[in-house]
Amino acid sequence: MLCGSTRTLKKQMFKNDCLEYLVLISDEELEMKPYLCSSTYRNRIKATEKNLHGIINIVPLSEVNNYRIQGIIKTNTLYVKLPKENIYLSPSKFEHEYMKSQILELIYIFRLTGAIELEINYINDISNSFTIGGGANVNIGQIQAELSSEVSKLATKSNNLATKLEFDKNINIVKSIDELHKDKKIHYLPKKYDWEAFLWQRLEGNANQIHFKFDHEIVLSTSVKAKTKLSQLGIDFNYSNSTTNGMSVEFKAIYPEQE
Numbered sequence: 456m457l458c459g460s461t462r463t464l465k466k467q468m469f470k471n472d473c474l475e476y477l478v479l480i481s482d483e484e485l486e487m488k489p490y491l492c493s494s495t496y497r498n499r500i501k502a503t504e505k506n507l508h509g510i511i512n513i514v515p516l517s518e519v520n521n522y523r524i525q526g527i528i529k530t531n532t533l534y535v536k537l538p539k540e541n542i543y544l545s546p547s548k549f550e551h552e553y554m555k556s557q558i559l560e561l562i563y564i565f566r567l568t569g570a571i572e573l574e575i576n577y578i579n580d581i582s583n584s585f586t587i588g589g590g591a592n593v594n595i596g597q598i599q600a601e602l603s604s605e606v607s608k609l610a611t612k613s614n615n616l617a618t619k620l621e622f623d624k625n626i627n628i629v630k631s632i633d634e635l636h637k638d639k640k641i642h643y644l645p646k647k648y649d650w651e652a653f654l655w656q657r658l659e660g661n662a663n664q665i666h667f668k669f670d671h672e673i674v675l676s677t678s679v680k681a682k683t684k685l686s687q688l689g690i691d692f693n694y695s696n697s698t699t700n701g702m703s704v705e706f707k708a709i710y711p712e713q714e
Contacts, residue, residue, distance in 0.1 A: 472646065474509030474674065475536040477522060477543045478690060479529070482515040500688055506681035509535075532691045535675065539642035546675055546694040554671045558704060560643050561669060562620070564635065564650070565708045568657050569628040570665075572709040573620045578702070624711075631658060657710065665708040 478500055486495050494502075497513050504511050514522065516530055523542040524534060534543035539556050558575075565573050629635055632654055636645055644650050649667075656662040675694060685692045 472538045472674070474507065475538070476507060476509055476511040477524070477534040477536065478511060478513050479516050479519055479532070480513060481530055482517050485513070485515050496688070500685075500690065503681060503684045503688070506684060529691070531689050532693075533685060546692060549675060550671075550673060553674065554702065557643050557669070557671075560641060561650070561667075561704075561706060563640060564644065564654070565665075565706065566622050566626065567629045567635065567638070568654065569710050570708040571622055571624060571711055573622070574707040575618045575620070576705040576707075577617070578705065629658075657708075663710050663712060665706070665710070667706045667708075669704045669706065671702045671704075 480496065480500075485497050500513050501511060512522075519528060525542055525544050525548070533546060535546050535549045536543050537549065537552055537556060539560070540552075544552055562573065562575075629638075632644075632651060635641055635654070653665055653667045657665055682692050682694075
């Protein structure tokens with residue numbers, strides 16, 4: 456996924472998230488120049504941006520408190536920012552958390568548009584280890600906690616790959632996509648033409664059932680060139696997409712009949 460790539464639907468422009476990376480370097484090391492090298496350590500790391508298709512923030516360790524970083528803070532390690540939550544993660548955790556963040560937003564959108572019931576089925580061509588319905592990697596209780604004011608009933612099927620949510624009916628329903636765009640909890644929607652397409656079915660067509668399949672796109676660069684260059688500079692790039700590779704999620708939303 457290239458930074459700034461665009462797609463068009465109904466004359467609207469949709470931009471993908473631009474990846475932001477973070478590398479913490481000791482203050483002393485940051486401006487050092489190796490023997491017979493005219494470029495500083497900072498500039499040599501910065502030059503790898505073109506291989507990562509994003510922006511690298513190279514930060515002295517003394518400024519670490521200006522950034523939210525998950526886990527143990529290490530120097531000479533590449534982190535990548537989860538855009539909606541504005542927190543930096545290890546690349547090995549990024550794809551998993553990025554997908555989870557989008558699933559949570561989709562659940563939120565279905566609820567805001569008036570769904571009273573939502574069935575979620577998880578499909579993975581490689582592994583069934585990534586499941587919101589009771590799997591080890593994502594805890595359904597965590598999602599329930601984030602939606603606690605809206606979920607009235609939750610059930611997980613025996614295979615742990617499907618979840619059914621029932622929502623309280625006493626909630627303010629949005630009437631337009633513009634209203635959704637103004638919601639501060641919504642981040643991905645303006646960048647997803649396929650999300651807006653299914654929302655038109657509900658908000659403009661008053662559909663009582665919506666079927667939508669979400670296919671996760673791997674967004675981090677895994678090029679050998681990027682890893683090699685960073686390794687040569689002594690930067691750890693710990694990456695894995697094993698829990699999200701080939702992952703799809705199917706949503707079936709039920710809405711009340713129009714009066």
